[in-house]
Every structure is written in structure tokens, then in C-alpha cells.
Amino acid sequence: MTSEIILQAIVTGLMMGLIYALIAAGLSLIFGLMDIVNFAHGEHLMLSMFSSFWLWSLFGIDPIFSIPITILLMAICGILTHYFLIRYILKAKMLIQICATFGLSIFIRSIAQLLWTPDFRNVENPLLEGRLEIGSVFIGQPQLIASLVCLVAFIALYLFVTKTETGLALQATAQDRHAAEILGIPSNKMFAIGWAIGLGCVGIAGGMMANYFFIFTDVGINFALFAFVAVALGGFGSIIGCLYAGIIIGLVESLGGLLIDPSFKLLYVFAIYLLVVIYKPQGLFGRY
């Protein structure tokens, strides 16, 4: 166990963590806005990876260039989700909200299985390939670019939410829907925007991961679980918390896999979740 291997694990963990952070940010934004946990988040990630894959396989667009299209598609998907499902369950009991998005996740996943079969696919010969060697650490180029893009997107999202007028309106709606409505902020429109942005984030993460990750219908499950953990860890509704939480999860996953036993990777992350929510139920940066 040399220091190089540990350094390698840290770098890998950091890169994965930034991707988890962006996925979790989308989830957190939606939760903060309307108190609904999107249990179909992993399936939305899967859809964005598939969108990237099909744009490559049918039209020959490299995943790196199809990112804008994927973001657009996912934003539309978010608005449709809001319009056809979420709109109706806003006032329902929490149980019903959980069941509805859970139902959506089963629905999307099994439709995808029916249409595209559960085969593993990957994008062959993407523009981003190969690896860099810095000192003794190997960094896959697509992974590096993906995590950097996710970081940039994350910062952009943060600035959008905290600095722009629409972002502030989103925050106002998140804090008090009715008060915001009195001030002339249409909450329904804000919810639709929230869904569009939340799933747009997933679109970026999915599109970037399509460069190097296997694409299959169950791919979203693990990412969604990590996103749930990241959101709870960072504090439900806190976007900046997601960044730290995502990085923590990435590091725990890769270091735990290296130092203890890689087959129990999931369990280390779950253990972190349980410890945090038991001792600090509002999460690291939670508002509640």
C-alpha cells in the first residue's frame, strides 16, 4: 500500500465526487423548492445517458457536442414530469408523493428496458479518450473533463440560484410558496423552472458520463442512491452542501474500496449516511 495508490484513489474519488455533487444538486434543488424527493432521479440520469448515446449512434454526434441537446431534452423532460405528474401531487400526503415518484421511476426504467433491452452499451471512439500521467497518478481524460464540466456547471448553478432574479424567485418560492405568490411570483412556473434546471443538471452529468461509462437501463440506481445520500448529507435543500457531500461520498467510496474491501463500497457510503442523519439530522448544511 504505497502513497501513490492512495493518491490515485483520492484523485479518482474527487473526480467521481464532483459528478455525484452535480446529480445531487439537481435533486436538492427540486426538494428545496417543493418538498418532493424525486425518486426517479436515477432514471432521469439513465435517460440523459441514453439520449447522449442515441445522438451518437444515430446521428454521429460526439457526446461532448451533444451536451446542449441533452440538457434541452432533459429540461423538457423535467417540465413534462412536472406538468403530467408532480402538479397533481403537490398537496398530497408525503407518502403519496413518495409513491408517485417511485412509480415514475419503475415506469421509466421498465419502458426503457422494453424499448432498448437491458444490454450494456458504450460510445465507441469518443473524442475524449486516453489518460494523462501526472507524476505517478493516472487520470482518465474523459473522467477529468467530465468532473471539470460538472464543477463548472455546479458553480454556474450556484451563481444562478443566488445571484439572478429568477434564482432569487426560486429561493423565495422554496421558502414560502404563498408569500412568494402574493409578491407576484407564480409558483407553478417556478416549479416548472426548478424541474427543468434540476433535470438539466442531470443532463450534463449523464451526457459527460456517456463518454466513458457503460450505458444500460439500471445504470441510474447506484447514482441515485448516492445522490440521495449526498442530499441528506449536505442537508435537504442546500445546494452548496451537495458539493461537499458529493466529494465526501466520492472519497469514501474510493478510499473505502481501496483500504477495506471493494465489494462493500455501497455499504461504506450507507454507513456515512446513517451516521450523519442520526447524529445531525439536518445534514451538514441543512436549513431544517
Add this chain to the structure above:
Amino acid sequence: MNDKLLTAQAEPLWNTDKKIISLIAGIVLLLFALPHLGLNSFYLHLMIMIFMHAVMAQSWNVIAGFSGQISLGHGAFFGIGAYATSFFYVQYGISPWISIFFGIIFSGIAAVLIGIPMLRLSGHYFAIATLLIGISFQVVFQRWDLVGAASGLWVPMTSGDSWLALQFHTSKMPYYYVFLVFFLITFYLVWILSRSKLGFRLRAVRDDPQAALSLCINVSNYKIIAYVISAMIMAPMGSLFAQYILIIDPDRVFNIEISIIVLLITVLGGIGNVWGPLLGAAILIPISEYSRIYLGGTGGAVDLILYGLILMLICVFRPDGLISFVPKNILERKKQR
């Protein structure tokens, strides 16, 4: 109003309508007679699946419907039950009749251990935590060599039908009766629970934890009690299912699909209602089996598509489940004064 207050008293258990009692008795007799009415083994299988899923959904109903905690990893207790009987039979030759109770005890203990730290969480945190727990069980059992790791356990077949080993190879009829008896016992017990003091306290915890606390109801204790009861109802179904198919592996008995289907059945039938799970199972299981027969077989997950669609439709249009179509006074079985 005053009259009512004066005559009000604790409701006795059997203060029910004669008509409904005789209706229920008739249905039970019919269920016992059913295998002799010339059902082929497919229909017996269908009935067995309905009984099994009704009990599994009832188990989920106790924790989610009565005490209001949404567990998304209930498959874990099913798996514990399945592994308890199979493991003790394979390793030590202990009859499943005894190890069913081991399964119940183990899953009760597991529920206490999981419940004590986790039931302090509420709402989304608890739901996500149980989702993670359910998957953790699958991951652990996939790698646990003592119980056969990922390849699971094969229950050695007896040469013929055996009540002692709970294996029947010639006919599904004995399985039918075993499942039926467990189904009736469970529903009877949960029905009593729902009318008992404990049941009312659980519902108080669900509806308003703070008000319940102010009435000296220890909220987290009652949540744990509900969780343990729920786990103990789930485990025997796992055991019986293992005896029914005689081969278990982590991907089958800890599958997240089990956690999904119990939730789906309960929400479809009517959550928080004793009869909801039965209604849900009686509707959903035939749909599922028939869609597998006519639409499956190509690797497509048509039954899952239906599950997802039904779940969303119910949540949007009938959040109280299909049982809410039935008039209330029939369900509550109170004497109308």
C-alpha cells in the same frame, strides 16, 4: 349528543354486523373448499400468490399505514425469513416448521436493531435509509459464503411429499392450505391490532406525533413496535416462499421488486385499511401473472410498466386506494345507531 356520550363505551371486538360476520364466514369456507372445485394448478398458484402478497402488503401496511413510516426496504425481512428456513434445513436438517419461528425471531431482532437508530428519523430520511438498508442486505448476502453467497441455497428435495419438510411435489394443494392458514391468521391478528389500543396509538403517532407525545404516547417506542410487528409478519412469507420454490438466492429474495410490490399493492388497495392489502393483491396479482403470460417472455418488463403506471394513476386520482370506493359504514362495521 348527550345520549351518545352517556352510552359510549369501549367497543367490544365482536360488536359487528351479523350479515358481515356470516359473509366473512362464507368466504372463508369457500376459500377452504376452493381447491376441491376443480381448479387447475395455475389457478392454485394464482391464489397462493394472492395470499402471499396480501400478507406481505399487510406487513407493509402495519408500518406505513398504521404508524406512517414509509419503509422502502421491506424485502429485507422477506429475505431473512427465506434464508432462515432454507439455511437451517440445509445445514442442520431442522424442519421448516420450527425454523419459520427462527425467521420470525431473527427478523424481529433485525427490526429492533434497525429500528432503534432509524426510527428517530422521519419522513424522507427514513424512507431513504430503509431503501439503503434493503440494498445493503442484498449486498451482504451476495457475499456471505456461509449462506451460499451469490449462488444462494438449494433446498434438498425430499423423495415424496412431506409435511415435516414442508415440501410437496405432486400437487400445489397442501401449499394452498398452508398459505391460506397463514393468510387468515395474519389478517385476523392485524384486524384485532387495528381495533386495539395499540392500533389507535399507532394511528395517533401517524396523524399527529406531537399531539400523541402530549398524551404520553412514546412516539419512537410505538414506531419501533410497529416496525417489529411488521417485520415479523413479513418473515414467514419469505420462509413459505422459499419452501414453495425450493431455491433461493440473494437476487430473488432480497430483490428491491419485493419492496416495490408490497408498497404498490397497499397503495392500490388502500393504505391504512386492514382490507386494502387484500383488495390490492386480489387485483394486482392476476394482472401481473396474466401480463407475464401474454405479454412477457421477450425480456420486456411489461408487468413493471403496468406497476409504475398504476402506482402513478392511483397517487394522482385515488390517493386513498380502491377501497375508498366501498362505503365507509360497511368497512368500519360499527352498529349504526
